[in-house]
Amino acid sequence: MCGRFTITVTIGLPERFGVAHCKVPLLPRYNIAPSQPVPVITHPFGSIRECQEMTWGLIPSTSKDPTHSPRPINARAETLHERSTFRPLLSSRRCLIPATGFYEWVRSGKSSIPYYIHCKNGDFFALAGLWDAWKAPDGLFRKTFTIITTRPNPLVARYHDRMPAILLPENEARWLDFMTPSNKELKELLSPYPEEYLTAHRVSLAVNDPMHEDASLIKRDEGGVLPV
DNA sequence: CCAGACGTTGTT
DNA sequence: GTCTGG
């Protein structure tokens, strides 16, 4: 699945994702966790692409009291069209979440061992997401999003049975297009990202604590005997 | 019809 | 908004 990710590089991010003027602060992030603000790319109908901050963990616009409702951080690609929470968002609330890597954990007894998965060449990639705006009692809108998950490619399957839906660069515009993809096309867009572009290595247990945020988190850690 | 919920993950 | 349960 996808419960933590990174944006280790911010130089060139607006250009890479077709955003002319990015109004949100772009800082390197080494441990992005649910509930945190994250830069998200949208393409409003009849306008240009935008990059805005949204909170990770979806609060549907119809939510009455989000305090005590689930805020899904992931949505299964296989069942998007049959989930009442996600289906209404498929037509006009698709978004891209820029990233340079993500973490997956392997449970080992009482502890969880983190692995870092990223592009071999260090490129950005775009996670496929859905967002919504919820009107708070104060009248302000809270924008939130969820990351779509899909089957793992063989590389990620060594660590987990799910992985985030990473879009092929040539498909990113289609995902944002106001012409909603058919179910068939959605399935294709959200298929597992090819493993040959990715690599993975074990990292420090320091990643487990979302308070830890420094660049050393993504360094290789020769800690043990678990899978590469 | 209306009322009420609406998620994923991993673990047992 | 849409689906499920009663």
Add this chain to the structure above:
DNA sequence: CCAGACGTTGTT
């Protein structure tokens, strides 16, 4: 995702 808390009352 993992880590950490998990309560109420009355008083300052």
Add this chain to the structure above:
DNA sequence: GTCTGG
């Protein structure tokens, strides 16, 4: 065990 917070 389960919920909340980051």
